[in-house]
Amino acid sequence: MRLCPSFLLLLLPFMATAQLVDDFSDGDFTDDPAWTGDAALFTVNAAQQLQLNDVAAGQAQLRTPLVLSTLDDTEWRLWARQNFAPSGSNYGRVYLVSDQADLTGPLNGYFLQLGEAGSADAVELFRQSGTTTVSVCRATDGQIAGSFAIGLRVVRDAAGLWQIYVDPAGGNNYALQATGTDALHTTSAWFGLRCTYTASNADRFHFDDIYAGPVIVDTTPPVVVSATAISATQIDVLFSEAVDPATVQNTDNYGLQPFQSISNAVVDGTDPALAHLTPAFPLANGQTYMLQVSAVQDLAGNAMGTSGPHPIVFVVPDVPAYGDVVINEFMADPSPVVQLPDAEYVEFFNATADKHFDLDGWRFTTNSAQAMLPAVVLGPGEHLVCVNNGQLAQFEGVPGVVGWSLSNTALINAGTTLTLEAPGEVPIDVVAYAITWYGDDAKDDGGWSLERIDPYAPCSDASNWTASTDPSGGTPGVQNAVFDDTPDTAPPVMMAVQVASPMEVMLVFSEGLDTGTVAEAGYAFDPPLDVAAVDPVPPAHDRVRITLGTALQPGVVHTVLVEGLADCSGNPMAPSEADFALPEAIAPMDIVINEVLYDPVGSGSDFVELFNRSQKVLSLGGLQLANENSAGEIGTYRTITADPVVLMPGAYILLATSTADIADRYPQGLVDRFLLMSLPPYNNGSGTVVLAAADSTVIDLLRYDDDMHFGLIAKPEGTSLERVDPHRPTQDATNWHSAAQHAGRATPGFINSQYAPAPAPQGEMTIEPAIFSPDNDGHQDLLTVAYRFQQPGFVGTMRVFDIAGREVRRLLDNELLGTGGAVSWDGLMDDGGKARMGPYIVHFEVFDLAGHVEAYRKTVTLAHRLN
Numbered sequence: 001m002r003l004c005p006s007f008l009l010l011l012l013p014f015m016a017t018a019q020l021v022d023d024f025s026d027g028d029f030t031d032d033p034a035w036t037g038d039a040a041l042f043t044v045n046a047a048q049q050l051q052l053n054d055v056a057a058g059q060a061q062l063r064t065p066l067v068l069s070t071l072d073d074t075e076w077r078l079w080a081r082q083n084f085a086p087s088g089s090n091y092g093r094v095y096l097v098s099d100q101a102d103l104t105g106p107l108n109g110y111f112l113q114l115g116e117a118g119s120a121d122a123v124e125l126f127r128q129s130g131t132t133t134v135s136v137c138r139a140t141d142g143q144i145a146g147s148f149a150i151g152l153r154v155v156r157d158a159a160g161l162w163q164i165y166v167d168p169a170g171g172n173n174y175a176l177q178a179t180g181t182d183a184l185h186t187t188s189a190w191f192g193l194r195c196t197y198t199a200s201n202a203d204r205f206h207f208d209d210i211y212a213g214p215v216i217v218d219t220t221p222p223v224v225v226s227a228t229a230i231s232a233t234q235i236d237v238l239f240s241e242a243v244d245p246a247t248v249q250n251t252d253n254y255g256l257q258p259f260q261s262i263s264n265a266v267v268d269g270t271d272p273a274l275a276h277l278t279p280a281f282p283l284a285n286g287q288t289y290m291l292q293v294s295a296v297q298d299l300a301g302n303a304m305g306t307s308g309p310h311p312i313v314f315v316v317p318d319v320p321a322y323g324d325v326v327i328n329e330f331m332a333d334p335s336p337v338v339q340l341p342d343a344e345y346v347e348f349f350n351a352t353a354d355k356h357f358d359l360d361g362w363r364f365t366t367n368s369a370q371a372m373l374p375a376v377v378l379g380p381g382e383h384l385v386c387v388n389n390g391q392l393a394q395f396e397g398v399p400g401v402v403g404w405s406l407s408n409t410a411l412i413n414a415g416t417t418l419t420l421e422a423p424g425e426v427p428i429d430v431v432a433y434a435i436t437w438y439g440d441d442a443k444d445d446g447g448w449s450l451e452r453i454d455p456y457a458p459c460s461d462a463s464n465w466t467a468s469t470d471p472s473g474g475t476p477g478v479q480n481a482v483f484d485d486t487p488d489t490a491p492p493v494m495m496a497v498q499v500a501s502p503m504e505v506m507l508v509f510s511e512g513l514d515t516g517t518v519a520e521a522g523y524a525f526d527p528p529l530d531v532a533a534v535d536p537v538p539p540a541h542d543r544v545r546i547t548l549g550t551a552l553q554p555g556v557v558h559t560v561l562v563e564g565l566a567d568c569s570g571n572p573m574a575p576s577e578a579d580f581a582l583p584e585a586i587a588p589m590d591i592v593i594n595e596v597l598y599d600p601v602g603s604g605s606d607f608v609e610l611f612n613r614s615q616k617v618l619s620l621g622g623l624q625l626a627n628e629n630s631a632g633e634i635g636t637y638r639t640i641t642a643d644p645v646v647l648m649p650g651a652y653i654l655l656a657t658s659t660a661d662i663a664d665r666y667p668q669g670l671v672d673r674f675l676l677m678s679l680p681p682y683n684n685g686s687g688t689v690v691l692a693a694a695d696s697t698v699i700d701l702l703r704y705d706d707d708m709h710f711g712l713i714a715k716p717e718g719t720s721l722e723r724v725d726p727h728r729p730t731q732d733a734t735n736w737h738s739a740a741q742h743a744g745r746a747t748p749g750f751i752n753s754q755y756a757p758a759p760a761p762q763g764e765m766t767i768e769p770a771i772f773s774p775d776n777d778g779h780q781d782l783l784t785v786a787y788r789f790q791q792p793g794f795v796g797t798m799r800v801f802d803i804a805g806r807e808v809r810r811l812l813d814n815e816l817l818g819t820g821g822a823v824s825w826d827g828l829m830d831d832g833g834k835a836r837m838g839p840y841i842v843h844f845e846v847f848d849l850a851g852h853v854e855a856y857r858k859t860v861t862l863a864h865r866l867n
Contacts, residue, residue: 019066020191020212024048035062052195054202061103063192066212071186072158075215079170081149081206086115090201095192096154097185103194106130108185114144121145125162127182137180139164147390155215170393173241175272218300224307227291229314232282237293242272244297255292283314317358317377320422323458324352326429327418331449331474332411338447338473341394344411347476348384351455355380361423367416371406385476399477417539430539431460436676439658443467449474451482459512459568461540488569494562495672497580498644502551507544512568515541521564529558552582580646583619586693590614593689593702593730594723595752598682601718604665605658606682607748608689612647613726620645622694627680627687634690636680654748662748669748702730710738710776711828720746722754724782724824734824740778753778758786758822765844765856773863774827783860785842788820796846798823803839827862837864
């Protein structure tokens with residue numbers, strides 16, 4: 001906050017004799033004037049305000065010399081902000097007068113106290129004599145009971161009369177709130193600030209625009225700030241300062257054209273700068289009027305000249321329908337701050353072309369709180385930004401911003417349902433958001449708003465929302481940074497069928513549906529099922545709940561055919577069908593980790609692909625992904641989905657924090673098999689991917705590192721690690737390989753480019769293919785050696801020799817074997833080099849503790865592409 005230019009002009013005649021003027025605009029409080037005391041605990045912040053900057057509970061003080069031989073006709077002004085609810089342990093004191101430098105010891109003087117125990121906190125003036133304090137006068141109770149930023153003016157006249165003026169909005173539009181007489185102390189040596197605080201409030205005191213000296217004589221007349229038609233019978237005129245009631249109430253000081261006059265005028269009972277005018281005749285709807293104001297005086301007797309004409313438009317509010325006003329943007333998680341204030345806000349937008357809405361009585365609700373919208377008229381194409389009353393001052397300069405009583409923690413970071421209703425519980429808009437709507441791992445951590453892409457579209461689901469792209473973190477009061485009103489011409493897609501219970505099936509679609517088509521659509525099941533009810537699922541309406549009259553039976557796969565649906569924009573969906581069944585219990589390794597992208601390009605999203613290798617129909621509902629810390633402990637559990645998402649036998653599902661990013665970078669991916677979730681962190685270089693049940697039982701676990709990639713890939717960034725055979729052990733390093741380059745360096749949602757099932761053993765050792773070409777093109781890149789024994793207990797060594805009998809690669813080295821298994825060779829030698837073209841011999845030697853020794857050998861051919 002800065003002293004306004006007119007205020008500085010008022011100060012000029014007194015600068016030579018004024019004892020104290022400091023607005024901290026030089027960024028320094030140690031010189032001109034010099035503040036001393038606990039200087040290490042204060043700073044001048046980026047807004048050029050003096051701010052407490054401690055980290056622990058305590059008391060802190062600053063003082064500066066203020067030598068006054070008399071207090072007669074003296075004035076003090078300052079701006080103060082305490083960003084917390086005051087208490088007996090958290091309050092500020094402003095020592096207007098002190099004969100001692102130490103403000104914590106005995107002294108003679110006067111101080112303002114900002115905060116107290118209880119909820120009646122008020123600005124109160126005290127006299128202090130030694131250690132005894134006596135109240136002189138007290139301003140409005142409860143005015144500073146919460147976070148506040150106020151302007152203060154205190155005047156003491158020659159008779160010892162003290163007057164406290166307050167501007168609750170934090171400006172210098174002061175109104176007299178308290179008076180009291182005390183003339184015991186008559187001189188001053190110091191002015192000071194003292195803060196008492198707990199650790200949580202150790203940096204939440206702010207001070208600015210301090211003045212102490214002779215009473216400032218106001219010579220500037222008031223000006224008209226705004227003129228607004230509140231109703232057909234009331235015009236509000238806001239002046240730049242408090243005005244004299246006698247001149248405001250003189251109706252001859254107003255002119256209203258066309259063909260109108262003012263029949264009555266009064267000053268507002270709360271705001272002395274606001275006048276309420278009554279026109280002689282009711283204003284006509286839609287008519288533009290011109291108001292002139294003259295001869296109105298301020299409280300110092302300064303009279304204004306003629307001001308205006310000021311245009312005034314009166315409108316009769318329209319009756320709202322659903323979607324006329326939309327929830328257009330909101331900041332659910334403001335911390336860590338990007339550039340906007342550390343405060344939640346909600347922005348509303350009038351999406352109509354010609355309607356005006358009076359928001360008086362409109363209600364906004366979340367799952368945990370509600371607030372009434374202010375009584376303002378929202379015109380076509382206008383924005384309204386609502387913030388907590390205690391944080392309104394932080395949004396100075398934001399267009400269309402108003403305060404409301406919604407708490408600053410009502411918007412749950414991870415997601416909740418937001419509802420806007422007109423009087424009579426008339427629904428206007430509903431948004432059920434989730435943290436996945438950000439589509440960005442970094443932005444969902446805080447500081448970025450969620451913005452509606454097309455406020456004119458009737459859809460309010462995830463497809464019409466994303467994180468703001470504005471550098472400040474959001475666009476309150478102006479058009480959204482992500483705004484795009486390109487008409488939706490894409491039809492909806494049936495994404496999945498979920499089975500919530502034997503009697504309930506949920507159809508999931510890519511976007512919100514036209515609810516009128518849901519009941520009229522056709523739903524056919526094979527084998528047949530009786531349908532008891534069909535209902536769209538609010539608020540997004542991107543799901544259809546089908547209640548069955550026939551219970552599903554385990555192991556029976558059904559197909560549903562859906563016809564006749566349309567999205568909320570009216571685009572018809574082509575007939576679609578999908579398979580589903582009642583899910584069965586999941587055992588370890590029923591679902592396996594099949595492909596992992598842990599080192600994406602730049603700021604791209606990681607992904608984890610799962611594969612149902614069982615013959616069972618399984619549900620992802622409640623399953624979790626996790627990782628391991630450096631001590632090998634599993635943690636950072638993230639639920640994949642709370643929905644009963646069905647995974648059929650042999651089906652793939654890809655999980656990513658930003659499925660849009662994966663679809664953009666890997667266009668070959670099958671997006672209908674993508675599922676949005678907040679992944680745990682997976683480090684580049686090495687890490688652990690854990691798939692766990694709802695009770696944290698491990699289903700599959702992969703410890704990966706860069707060495708598992710194809711050795712000739714210098715940089716694995718952007719290349720996924722693919723499982724070679726889902727039926728081989730997860731921790732077999734030879735069972736993983738880099739995705740083929742020609743396949744786009746990843747195969748999100750479909751069969752891996754390096755998929756090579758181990759051949760069925762014929763005898764004790766089988767090799768396939770006999771000719772392989774390890775060039776990472778996805779075709780016969782790996783040689784797979786399978787083995788089988790009639791009894792357990794064998795220890796084996798498997799080596800590869802070139803035609804000259806030289807060992808080039810050791811695949812197994814005295815390892816205890818099972819009765820069956822497989823090993824893969826990627827064509828690289830033990831030293832990391834690429835083996836030459838030609839024949840090679842795979843030699844496999846095994847023995848058991850009984851002394852039985854067996855040796856097997858097979859010849860293979862390694863080929864390379866000829867350029």
